Amino acid sequence: MEFRKSLKQAYYIGIMSGSSLDGIDVALADFSSSSPSLLHTLYLPYDQSLRDQLLSLHHSENDELHRAAMLGNTLARCYAQAVSNLLHKNKLKSTDISAIGCHGQTIRHCPQLGMGYTIQLGNSALLAELTGITVVSDFRSRDIAAGGQGAPIVPIFHQMLFQNPKVHRVIVNIGGISNVTNLMPGKEVTGFDCGPGNLLMDAWCLRHTGQSYDENGKWAKLGTIIPSVLERLTTLQFFSLPPPKSTGRELFNMLWLESCLSGNERPVDVQATLLQLTITTIVKSILINFPDVMEIYLCGGGARNGELVSGLQVAFLGKKVETTDTLGINADWLEAFAFAWLSRQTILKIPSNLCSITGAKGERILGAIYHA
Numbered sequence: 252m253e254f255r256k257s258l259k260q261a262y263y264i265g266i267m268s269g270s271s272l273d274g275i276d277v278a279l280a281d282f283s284s285s286s287p288s289l290l291h292t293l294y295l296p297y298d299q300s301l302r303d304q305l306l307s308l309h310h311s312e313n314d315e316l317h318r319a320a321m322l323g324n325t326l327a328r329c330y331a332q333a334v335s336n337l338l339h340k341n342k343l344k345s346t347d348i349s350a351i352g353c354h355g356q357t358i359r360h361c362p363q364l365g366m367g368y369t370i371q372l373g374n375s376a377l378l379a380e381l382t383g384i385t386v387v388s389d390f391r392s393r394d395i396a397a398g399g400q401g402a403p404i405v406p407i408f409h410q411m412l413f414q415n416p417k418v419h420r421v422i423v424n425i426g427g428i429s430n431v432t433n434l435m436p437g438k439e440v441t442g443f444d445c446g447p448g449n450l451l452m453d454a455w456c457l458r459h460t461g462q463s464y465d466e467n468g469k470w471a472k473l474g475t476i477i478p479s480v481l482e483r484l485t486t487l488q489f490f491s492l493p494p495p496k497s498t499g500r501e502l503f504n505m506l507w508l509e510s511c512l513s514g515n516e517r518p519v520d521v522q523a524t525l526l527q528l529t530i531t532t533i534v535k536s537i538l539i540n541f542p543d544v545m546e547i548y549l550c551g552g553g554a555r556n557g558e559l560v561s562g563l564q565v566a567f568l569g570k571k572v573e574t575t576d577t578l579g580i581n582a583d584w585l586e587a588f589a590f591a592w593l594s595r596q597t598i599l600k601i602p603s604n605l606c607s608i609t610g611a612k613g614e615r616i617l618g619a620i621y622h623a
């Protein structure tokens with residue numbers, strides 16, 4: 252009985268809502284054994300109205316503090332509903348869960364201002380109140396306070412799951428923004444944000460087709476890459492900056508995209524060009540920084556875009572390019588799984604930033620705790 256109780260102490264829930272603004276990924280994880288297991292998952296898509304409200308908070312507008320606080324409450328209710336569904340489906344009670352790791356929804360990410368800041372919405376006090384479960388959130392601020400980028404922070408989880416003592420691997424997470432983690436045998440883990448993953452493709456697709464994303468890259472496949480536009484896009488200074496670096500919608504948004512267009516392009520050709528931009532920036536990031544990599548594993552929603560995956564496979568000819576599914580971790584759930592694990596690190600008071608990636612001046616315990 253005591254054994255069973257201690258097992259339950261290792262149940263954690265991770266909640267991820269990333270920069271794609273597609274919705275909420277929830278993962279129930281068990282960390283009672285040396286190899287973490289993902290027990291159950293749940294996805295709650297955002298409706299267009301919620302997505303629009305979140306988008307409008309990415310820049311300064313009327314009464315934004317009030318609107319951000321109210322939207323934080325809305326998100327907490329959505330997160331709590333998702334947790335309740337997950338518990339119900341698994342016949343678990345809130346007291347069975349050690350903690351929820353809730354990333355929150357990023358609306359501003361400005362680490363580059365020196366002592367900058369990052370803001371993830373989602374009222375964690377309310378989430379703890381509604382679920383009766385301890386909530387860990389605000390995972391990025393401490394790293395930024397220590398001089399880091401506050402991102403990417405999942406690479407330490409990639410390292411734990413995927414580092415191989417003999418094979419040089421790179422993990423590519425293709426969310427709204429894409430980021431790479433370099434796992435070289437016997438070497439310090441490195442990595443950085445490479446640029447846009449899905450967010451520009453999603454926004455352009457929504458505007459011109461009414462669909463929130465280009466399923467499997469089918470629409471992009473009908474277009475022709477416009478070399479002059481691709482060149483204008485890729486000359487953005489961010490791409491040539493050395494790591495550490497992280498980014499978000501501050502840089503990669505529709506205004507920037509429009510500034511690189513003449514307005515006479517066929518929408519389908521722009522979509523093909525945006526798909527190529529994601530491929531090119533990932534490929535360059537890897538070939539310039541980690542040319543000897545043998546195996547590349549993709550995760551995040553972009554790993555489900557067949558055109559994107561085959562474009563990467565062609566560009567990396569001679570190297571293995573697969574999704575993390577091949578390594579036994581479903582590419583769709585890796586980030587939510589990671590936030591479950593990161594919350595456990597916080598509860599156990601173990602640092603989880605990698606200074607070699609974020610540039611912080613030291614290891615830090617990440618996150619703020621709202622006790623049950």
Ligand SMILES: Nc1ncnc2c1ncn2[C@@H]1O[C@H](COP(=O)(O)OP(=O)(O)O)[C@@H](O)[C@H]1O
Binds near residue numbers: 272
């Ligand atoms: N079948 C698919 N075809 C093309 N794109 C897809 C597919 N499935 C997911 N995506 C893309 O993945 C995005 C969600 O990825 P996700 O990893 O959740 O990103 P984030 O962490 O930024 O929320 C969607 O917005 C969409 O662009």
Ligand SMILES: [Mg+2]
Binds near residue numbers: 267270
């Ligand atoms: Mg998402």
